[in-house]
Structures are given as C-alpha cells and as structure tokens.
Amino acid sequence: MFEDFNQKRHQLLEFMDKIVKYAEDNGQSQTAKDLQGYRDQLESLRYNIAIMGFMKRGKSTLINTLLGRTDDKISPIDVTICTSVISEYVDKKRDGKEMECAEIIYKNGQVKQIGLDEIKNYVTEDNNEKNVKKVHKVVIHGNFPLLNESAIFVDTPGSGTIYDYHDDLVESFLPQADAIIWLTAANNLLEKGEIKFLQLLKEKAKKNIFFVLTKYDELLEKSQDEINETIQDVEGNIAKTGINFKKLYKISAKDLYEARRNGCDDNYLERTRVKSGIAELEKDIENHIRENSNQQKILGERIKQTLEHLRNYCNAQMSLTAGHLAQFDKDKQTLEEESKKLEEETATLRKKKNDSLKEFERKWTRAVEKFARELDNKADPIVNEIDNFLDKEGIISKSLKGLALADKIGKKVQSKLQDSALNLSKELEEIANKLHEEINQDVEVYIRKAGDNDIASKAIGMGSLAFAGGATLLGGTTLANTIGGVVTAWGAYASTSALAGTAGVSTKLWAFLFGSASTTAGAATGTALGTAITATTAAIMPIIFIPAGLYLGYKILDQVTDKSLKAKIPGIVDGMIEVSKKQVTEKLAEHKEHIIKTYNDIVEELLTNKEDQLQEIIEAKEKNDPGKRQSLEEKKDRLLGLQTEIENLSSYVQD
Ligand SMILES: Nc1nc2c(ncn2[C@@H]2O[C@H](COP(=O)(O)OP(=O)(O)OP(=O)(O)O)[C@@H](O)[C@H]2O)c(=O)[nH]1
Ligand SMILES: [Mg+2]
Structure with a gap:
C-alpha cells in the first residue's frame, strides 16, 4: 500500500517539475519558488x-x-x-x-x-x-x-x-x-x-x-x-x-x-x-x-494538499490567460470596427465633397456666362455714352487730349461696367464661400472626430501651399501684367488701380468670409481660400481696364477727325469687350479648376491620411505583439494539458 503511494508520489513529483517550469517560463519567480517548496516537501516525506x-x-x-x-x-x-x-x-x-x-x-x-x-x-x-x-x-x-x-x-x-x-x-x-x-x-x-x-x-x-x-x-x-x-x-x-x-x-x-x-x-x-x-x-x-x-498519513495529506494547490494555481492561470486572449481579440475587433466605420464615413464625405464641387462648378460657370452676356449687352449703351459725351464736348479739344480725355471716357465706361464686374465678383465670392463653409464643416467635424492634430496641421500646410501656388499663377501681379499687354500705354495708372482694387476687395472679402473662422483647421482652409479669392478678384479686374483700350484707340486716331473717331468707337468698344470677356472667362475657368483641385486635394489628403493612420495602428499592433495571440493560445493549451494531468492524478491518487 505504501509502495503504491510512493509510486504516485513520484508521478506527482515529475508533474510538479513541469508546473515549476511553467511558472518560471512565465516569469513568476516567487510562485516558482513556492511550488518548488511544495515539491521539496512532498519529496522529503x-x-x-x-x-x-x-x-x-x-x-x-x-x-x-x-x-x-x-x-x-x-x-x-x-x-x-x-x-x-x-x-x-x-x-x-x-x-x-x-x-x-x-x-x-x-x-x-x-x-x-x-x-x-x-x-x-x-x-x-x-x-x-x-x-x-x-x-x-x-x-x-x-x-x-x-x-x-x-x-x-x-x-x-x-x-x-x-x-x-x-x-x-x-x-x-x-x-x-x-x-x-x-x-x-x-x-x-x-x-x-x-x-x-x-x-x-x-x-x-x-x-x-x-x-x-x-x-x-x-x-x-x-x-x-x-x-x-x-x-x-x-x-x-x-x-x-x-x-x-x-x-x-x-x-x-x-x-x-x-x-x-x-x-x-x-x-x-x-x-x-x-x-x-x-x-x-x-x-x-x-x-x-x-x-x-505517520509517513503514510503525511504523504496522503501532502498529495491531497499539493493537488489542491496545483489545481487552484492552474485554474487561476487559466482564467487569467483566457482573459488576456479575450482582451486581445476585443482590442483587435474594436480597431477593425473603427476602421470600418471610418471607411464608411470617408465614403460619405467623399460623395458629399463631389456633390458640393459639382454644385460649385455649375453655379460658377453660370455666373461667368451671365456676366459675359451682360458685357455683350453693355456694348451699345457704352457706345452711346461715349457718343453723347463726344457730342457734348463738341470736338476733341486740345485741352482734352491725352490722359485727361482718356480719364473722362474711362470713368464713364467704368461706371457702366463696374456694377457687372462687382456683381460677378460678389456672386463668385458667395459661391466660393458656400463651398468653403460646406467642406470646412465636414473637415472640422472629421478632424474633431479623429481627434488628430497631425491631420489638421498637414491640411494647413498642404492647403496654404496649394492656394499660394494658385495665387502666384493667377494672382494680381501676373494678371495685371497680362492685361497690361493689351493696355500698354495705360501702364502706370492701370497697375496702381489694379493693385489698389485688389487689396481693397480682398481685405473686405477676408473679413466677410473668414473674420470669424475660429479653429485652426478652419483658419487654415480659410487662409487658403482667401488667397484663392484674391486671385479671383484680380481676374475680374481687366473689366475696369477697358477704358484703357479706348485710350489706345484715341491715341491711334489722334490725327483723324472727330467724325472718323466716332465711327470707329463701336468697333473699338466691341473689340475691347470681346478681349475682356475672353480674358475674364479664361482666367476664371482656370481659377475655378484650381479651386476645385485644391479642395479635392485637401479633402482627399485628409481622408487617406486618416485611413493610413488607422491601418498603421492595426499593423503596428500586430507587429508589436508578434505572435501574441499564438503565444497566448499556446499558454492556454499548456495549461489545459496541466489541468488534465491534475485531474488524472487526482483520480489516480484517490483510487
Ligand atoms: N527571561 C527570559 N529570557 C529569555 C527566555 N528565552 C530566551 N530568553 C533570552 O532572550 C534572548 C534571545 O534568545 P534567543 O533564543 O537567542 O532568541 P531568538 O529568537 O533565537 O533570537 P534570534 O535568533 O536572534 O531571532 C537571550 O538573551 C535569551 O537568554 C525566557 O524564557 N525568559
Ligand atoms: Mg535564534
């Protein structure tokens, strides 16, 4: 009987070596020592x-x-x-x-x-x-x-x-x-x-x-x-x-x-x-x-105690490991759900962005077309206005030659055209502003949701760069120079008023559109749009330079009679309106494309950036814990094995 007991003791001792090793492998040095103590005690009898x-x-x-x-x-x-x-x-x-x-x-x-x-x-x-x-x-x-x-x-x-x-x-x-x-x-x-x-x-x-x-x-x-x-x-x-x-x-x-x-x-x-x-x-x-x-009693008692102890230990380890596994899976699942949600939101935002841009494009084009029609309609009244003016003055007197005459004619024509130019400018501002507000809202919501300043700063950087580039391309100076080519002689006056006009309108615009922009992201997009609008205004400016063409005409016809000048006026006006219309339409179309592209880029960049980031988190998590799940699974299997052995030993000892 005792021999039999002893045999069981040896089996248990062998098993305990395994369990001590398990504790050591899992960095539980104190537990390993305790278990070793139980083992030694069982051995020493x-x-x-x-x-x-x-x-x-x-x-x-x-x-x-x-x-x-x-x-x-x-x-x-x-x-x-x-x-x-x-x-x-x-x-x-x-x-x-x-x-x-x-x-x-x-x-x-x-x-x-x-x-x-x-x-x-x-x-x-x-x-x-x-x-x-x-x-x-x-x-x-x-x-x-x-x-x-x-x-x-x-x-x-x-x-x-x-x-x-x-x-x-x-x-x-x-x-x-x-x-x-x-x-x-x-x-x-x-x-x-x-x-x-x-x-x-x-x-x-x-x-x-x-x-x-x-x-x-x-x-x-x-x-x-x-x-x-x-x-x-x-x-x-x-x-x-x-x-x-x-x-x-x-x-x-x-x-x-x-x-x-x-x-x-x-x-x-x-x-x-x-x-x-x-x-x-x-x-x-x-x-x-x-x-x-009594040795047999000690042995029996000790085996019982030891098994009980091992069972508690393994059970506790098992629930810990199962907990870790569940947590691991939960973390992964949460990340995946987040990423999926983001994908959906991204798709919605992308669609909304496309709709907004389409709407923007449609309204912009319509406004420019309306303006072009208005210019056409204004050709006759302008000719009449100049005719009347010249009739009233009687003849081109010596004192009215040169800049003074051009200035007078210019002011008359300007007053006829300015309304349309300013209306167009205002209309385009509103259209751009609406687009800005819509997209900006989405971007802000998106950034707030993502809680990510990195994206915001990236958007700021990219947005300002894109728009700044646009401004250089289409901005006041370049545009004024282009127009300047048509009105060379008007040079000094033209560039001064163009600059003055640009600065004035853009400042007003700035306050109107972005005066209340509060968040960094909003301000960034605002800055970008502001730069773009500056360019828009500059593009409309040539309308005010039309009188320059008249002046040019006057210069050419300086030597001819009052009558022959008058006969040429409708042609000059039509020609200049045609040139201006072309300039404005082309520049504004270019500018529209630029705004669309810039917005598109900003929003796309934001969206992909966030998607990439989430993907990075998921990948980093998996990379950081190489085989973590697998090692947890292995630990669980090992514990399962130990638990089974404990149960086998328990029934064997009881027999
Ligand atoms: N009066 C009195 N003194 C005692 C008694 N037992 C021990 N002492 C004294 O207590 C002191 C410490 O005794 P130890 O037996 O060395 O005590 P210990 O607990 O083994 O000490 P450590 O090993 O250093 O922890 C000694 O001076 C002993 O003489 C007692 O029953 N009565
Ligand atoms: Mg002592």
Missing part, C-alpha cells in the same frame, strides 16, 4: 515543525530546551541578533547516524560535515554576517527524543531585523512548514510586524500553529494588570486575524534550559519543566507529532 517569530523572542532557547540540550551548540543563543540561516534538526532515529553531527549544505549544492561545536560559525550573524559563507541550510543530526523518524524541527532567523533577507528566508520556507511554533515574548506588546506575520499565516491558510508566549518569567514579575494587559494584547491580536486559535502557551524556556545547563538534579528539573510551561507544550507537540507524522 518529513513533517516540518518550524519555529518562527520576531527576532529575539527566544526561538533558539526554546529549541535547545525542547530538544533536551544542556548547551546551545545546536542553536546558539545571544542577546544580539543571532540566527542567520535555516537549521533543521533531525533525530538519529530517522537517518541512523552514529554520531551527533551537522551538515552544511551550501547554496551551490556542496555539503560539508562538521562537529556540533562548529555550528555557530555558520548560523550566526556574528560569525557569518549576511551569510557571506553562502549557506543554504544546516542539517543537525542528534539525539532528539521529542522527534521521531518523520518529524523535523526547523529553526528560522528572527523576522523584523535590519537584515531583510531574514524575512525573505522565513517567508520562502512557509510553504514547507507543516506545523508552526510561533513565538512572541511577554516582555513587550505585539509589534506591527508580528501582527503582519500572523496575517500572512492566515493568508497562506496555515493550520497547526502553536502560539507561544515566551519569557513569561519576566512578565510574572510585573503587576497583575500588566500581566492581563499583555495576555489580552497577544490573544486579541491573534483572534483578530481570524486564525483558528485555541490556546496560548505561557512558557519560561530559559528557566529549564539554565537548570539543565547547570546540571540540576532530576527532581528539580522535572518541577521546573512543569512550572516553566514546557511540560504542557512538550506534551501537546508530542501528541501532535504522533497524530500527524
């Missing part, structure tokens, strides 16, 4: 009784006393911080050693046998400060009547010293402790660290704890009130942690230890044993060992 407690609570004194020693060779006692490494006390019944001796087990696995006298050179802070000798543990083999072939005592360094590694050592030993003798001293109230340690015992679901109040002899020297206060403090704090607590042993180990050391007679020793509280504690520990240290 020992019943570990650990003596634990804050520094200087009398742990070593109690060990020496319980193990019947007359000196402190096996667990040195000191008034300063003393014990620095873990020591195990193994009765010779277990290993059949002839002589009492100790083994130093080094961290690198080496083992050195020494005499009991030398133990202090390895286990105390005085002789092995901060464990410079790299001792893993010391195993002491001796005559320890309280122990049997299963039960082992373990002395631990005191917690709460200046040496943090003491606490770590104690904590890492916890999983292996089957029973704990926890000590606190009666000469002071419980410290915070001691209460914390009790909570840790509760957390780790430690059972089989002997709660011991040491140095009771010192307490007995105080008033009854103080005695009561100390006991209440200790009992109250233990109870508060929720640990299953039945009894507080009140002992004076030092009394018995000193009596033995001084070689007192048996009678005295026995009386002291009882009086010091050691007899009662010893009896309970002895019973506990008898009841619990």
